[in-house]
Amino acid sequence: MKTIIEPFKVKTVEPIKFNTPLDRETILKQAGYNPFMIHAEDVIIDLLTDSGTSAMSAKQWSGMMDGDESYAGARSFFRFEKVIKELTGFKNIIPTHQGRAAEKILFSILGGEGKFIPNNTHFDTTRANIEFSGAIAVDLPCTGGRDPDIISDFKGNMDIDALEKFIIDKGVKNIPLIMITITNNSNGGQPVSMENIRASRAIANKYGIPLFIDACRFAENAFFIKKREPGYSDKSIKEIAQEIFSYADGCTMSAKKDALVNMGGFLALNNDELALKARNILVVTEGFPTYGGLAGRDLEAIAQGLEEVLDEHYLTYRIRSVEYLGEKLTQAGVPILQPPGGHAIYLNAQKFASHIPPHQYPGQSIVCYLYVIGGIRSSEIGSVMFGKTDKLSGKFIPASMELVRLAIPRRVYTQSHIDYVIEAVIETYNQRQSLKGYRITYEAPLLRHFTAQFEPIKE
Numbered sequence: 308m309k310t311i312i313e314p315f316k317v318k319t320v321e322p323i324k325f326n327t328p329l330d331r332e333t334i335l336k337q338a339g340y341n342p343f344m345i346h347a348e349d350v351i352i353d354l355l356t357d358s359g360t361s362a363m364s365a366k367q368w369s370g371m372m373d374g375d376e377s378y379a380g381a382r383s384f385f386r387f388e389k390v391i392k393e394l395t396g397f398k399n400i401i402p403t404h405q406g407r408a409a410e411k412i413l414f415s416i417l418g419g420e421g422k423f424i425p426n427n428t429h430f431d432t433t434r435a436n437i438e439f440s441g442a443i444a445v446d447l448p449c450t451g452g453r454d455p456d457i458i459s460d461f462k463g464n465m466d467i468d469a470l471e472k473f474i475i476d477k478g479v480k481n482i483p484l485i486m487i488t489i490t491n492n493s494n495g496g497q498p499v500s501m502e503n504i505r506a507s508r509a510i511a512n513k514y515g516i517p518l519f520i521d522a523c524r525f526a527e528n529a530f531f532i533k534k535r536e537p538g539y540s541d542k543s544i545k546e547i548a549q550e551i552f553s554y555a556d557g558c559t560m561s562a563k564k565d566a567l568v569n570m571g572g573f574l575a576l577n578n579d580e581l582a583l584k585a586r587n588i589l590v591v592t593e594g595f596p597t598y599g600g601l602a603g604r605d606l607e608a609i610a611q612g613l614e615e616v617l618d619e620h621y622l623t624y625r626i627r628s629v630e631y632l633g634e635k636l637t638q639a640g641v642p643i644l645q646p647p648g649g650h651a652i653y654l655n656a657q658k659f660a661s662h663i664p665p666h667q668y669p670g671q672s673i674v675c676y677l678y679v680i681g682g683i684r685s686s687e688i689g690s691v692m693f694g695k696t697d698k699l700s701g702k703f704i705p706a707s708m709e710l711v712r713l714a715i716p717r718r719v720y721t722q723s724h725i726d727y728v729i730e731a732v733i734e735t736y737n738q739r740q741s742l743k744g745y746r747i748t749y750e751a752p753l754l755r756h757f758t759a760q761f762e763p764i765k766e
């Protein structure tokens with residue numbers, strides 16, 4: 308087998324500014340040991356997120372020049388609408404400025420007090436929008452989905468039996484929709500099988516509940532189906548994606564992932580009455596229905612990106628580059644969440660820095676060390692993000708897993724960048740005994756991980 312190469316040539320470059328470990332120690336200290344507070348310029352390889360960080364193609368950039376900026380009825384909207392209709396089959400296509408704006412509109416209509424919304428695993432913004440409406444967001448991942456060491460093909464799946472029990476228990480009238488997130492970001496970017504989506508549809512039909520897909524990484528999910536699920540190897544990614552969407556009544560989409568753009572999203576759905584309500588909210592919060600918070604040029608770039616992302620050469624390279632990172636780290640003994648997901652590698656921080664207890668944030672410690680050693684920015688997904696202190700007892704409640712996410716931007720880094728990341732992670736792992744715990748010196752009341760300040764614990 309030959310090396311799987313990047314299926315593109317580089318036409319425009321953005322220089323990386325280099326600094327030294329000594330510089331980075333100062334920068335990190337000034338940022339309160341929170342990489343979210345570091346200027347991006349001071350980062351060598353930025354693996355904070357795969358969202359909005361894609362490199363656009365020459366065709367997307369030329370589409371930007373060609374964007375029709377008319378307030379109403381822009382040609383760019385009709386191209387956007389046509390591409391999404393063909394891909395998803397949904398009747399109503401509503402542009403939004405990003406994924407969470409689509410979620411906000413959907414749950415403003417369907418959420419509310421007394422309602423429950425099940426999902427294989429909600430992403431944070433989905434959960435936040437559901438809870439903001441007064442409804443309750445519930446995760447029903449499949450058995451083993453949350454075990455970092457189990458290797459299986461579709462660890463992102465919904466637990467279908469649990470879903471049915473949940474519907475019976477809470478009552479059909481209290482469940483306005485079922486959601487499936489593909490790939491399952493909060494569960495390691497693991498894919499969901501077509502069989503599982505079909506089974507979710509069967510439950511939705513049985514109880515007359517609509518099914519919505521959180522489609523951010525639909526193309527990566529479709530690629531995993533092609534590679535891993537019997538009966539799909541001869542189908543095109545587009546055919547697989549079309550089949551996925553055919554089982555749903557609608558979707559929310561953050562175009563910042565699999566539409567290969569830096570900003571954008573949409574809500575798509577079949578129900579005309581619901582679409583009318585959604586457009587009424589859209590006009591107030593986002594914009595006129597044919598632009599909804601986006602410029603005409605953004606709509607062009609999304610339409611083009613949605614066509615490019617279906618290219619199998621692109622997806623082969625994309626999934627392989629993440630797998631390659633996971634493979635090399637595993638070979639070196641670095642504990643990661645298995646198997647590698649579609650858009651990121653998650654280090655198992657609890658095993659990696661087993662001498663640091665959860666209340667001293669092992670993930671944060673790895674994140675800081677990786678920055679100093681290699682200028683690599685990653686994010687803690689553990690007790691900094693999800694840990695709590697019980698108000699009454701003052702007792703620390705840790706997150707269910709201590710992870711560090713290395714999210715890979717699309718089409719941005721080459722194999723040598725990934726090799727550099729591998730070297731830095733292995734070096735950090737080899738020096739793990741010198742990692743120190745951290746304590747929080749400042750935290751905001753909500754979503755503290757973004758702005759928290761830390762200090763290393765001296766002993």
Ligand code: F0G
Nearest residue numbers: 356358405406407430432492523561563
């Ligand atoms: N759903 C999923 C599964 C996501 O991963 C995200 C964003 C959203 C919805 C919200 O989309 O950012 O366009 O409003 N995930 C990013 C991440 C932020 O880093 O994983 P958005």
